[in-house]
Amino acid sequence: MAILEIKHVSKFFGGLAANSDVSFEMSEGMIMGLIGPNGAGKTTLFNCITGYYPPSKGEVIFDGKKMNGLQPDTVCKLGMARTWQKVRPLAKMTLLDNVMVGALCRTNSLRIAREMAIEQIKVVRMEHKINFLAGGLPIGERKKLEVARVLATQPKLLLLDEVMGGLNPAESDELIQLILDIKSQGKITQMVIEHDMKAIMRISDRVVVLNSGEKLAEGSPQEIVNNPEVITAYLGSEH
């Protein structure tokens, strides 16, 4: 059964179509790569899915429920969690407190939330920084903080918006491994926006390509790299 169905979603800002008539499905446990040149509408699509914008047209169906018009906090409670392209640590709170805020979405007890948070901090291997202020962490660790924090909300579907952006190769590798580990546990479906083609081809089961707000192609990573339209969109027609 499809865990997420995007049906003919369009989003207009005035006359500009940031997304137009995008449709695809995700089955449980998979990793979907979402790629496209700058301004293709990837983050807008994320915002439409997670409740930050209501889609102008079309439907988002998650786990059999229609998500249009739901607020981000409800979306999170229903089991869909997202990270941010521009990281948003809660700067004056510690790493542990940040992740606990995520966990408190599922419990009212601080003690249980603390246990849940520590578990996720172990998953991203940051136990040694547990009492550090989030605002003082370097970018790679902030990205991992965001991952731990959304994992603590116990999502069924995780949407990662450029978690590898701005990272060095070693840090990227670590995050790729983390994403694959999450997949191998089999409980969480993931959608990943990424610019690093090598990374996206390595982790994705399927890839959707957006260009100028429209879905240009969908297929296995192998199909996508050989698709002439995708090559044109990225490199221009003179190629």
Next chain:
Amino acid sequence: MKPFNPLFSQRGASAVQVTVGIVVIAALFAFPQFVKSPYVLHMMILFFLSTLMGQSWNIIGGYTGQYSVGHAAYFGTGAYTTLILLSTKEIAPWYGMWLGIAASIILALIIGSICFRLRGPYFVLASIAVAEIVRLTALNLTSITKGAEGILVIDIPAFKIGETVITDFSSKVPYYYIALVLALVIIGVTWLVQHSKLGYYFQAIREDQDAAHSLGINLTIWKNSALVISAAFTSLAGSFYAIFVKFIDPSTVLPLDLSVQIVLISIIGGIGTIFGPVVGSLVLVPLSEALRSNVIAEGLINSGLVSETSGIGIFLKEHLAHAHVLIYGILVVVVILFMPEGVLGYFRKMTAKRKGGKA
């Protein structure tokens, strides 16, 4: 970098801190047995009242990051409800104050539903505007509030449990104990907030509303919860003030000045900390008293630094008492420039540095 967090410490209190706390509280309870001067008791009462007001604001402003500059509205609502009920219906203040709290909570929910659609400076401006509407309403609704004339009560009914008279309010002492208990209660409430889900959610909202929203935090519900707690205790402060001073009018319990002063208590002490408003009150209450009674001008003249007949001497004597707003302004600039985390945050940083850690 050493993990050090002046604003959000999760470490439990040490045995030394607990002991010091108990000794201080015991000393404060014993205080009126040894000090009989009404003036000193009066100053202590103002200090407790200031702590109560500052700490109430701290919950919405310091922890939740919503800088309401309209808290006079709740203070005034508490004061007016209590005194109107006392003077017209002869309802004793310890019942009236609960109705004041109820009225303030309703007002907070109305204000919250309007103002929390706005963020940052727009929220601040809206909170000022709404408080001014409340003040002008009180000024013009003369049939209920007596307008600018104000409400004066001569006698506060004796506080009885059954037939036993606990106190008849003939001295400052009962007020002292009430104010002390209120100050301790609000400190306790803040501690509870900080050590519960509320504290985490409030601070998450302060740090980043969008991130908080995406982590399952319903912004409307939690911001309004913070405002309701804050408004209820500010209202209580207003009720206490009304029976303590026995006279209120819109320019004493509802002005913008008061809203600003409430904010300053926390900002100067250190926002988002349990003891920030206490420290802020320790600075502001003596300062405002010194300005009011002109001791600063007299001190400067008596010490010979400034000649009494010189231009400066005459200016200080005549105008310093009215210049408290100017002095507050200077104080805020100094605090923001040199102690952006307030007096308390500044000293914690200094102690941490001395211990060799980096803040």
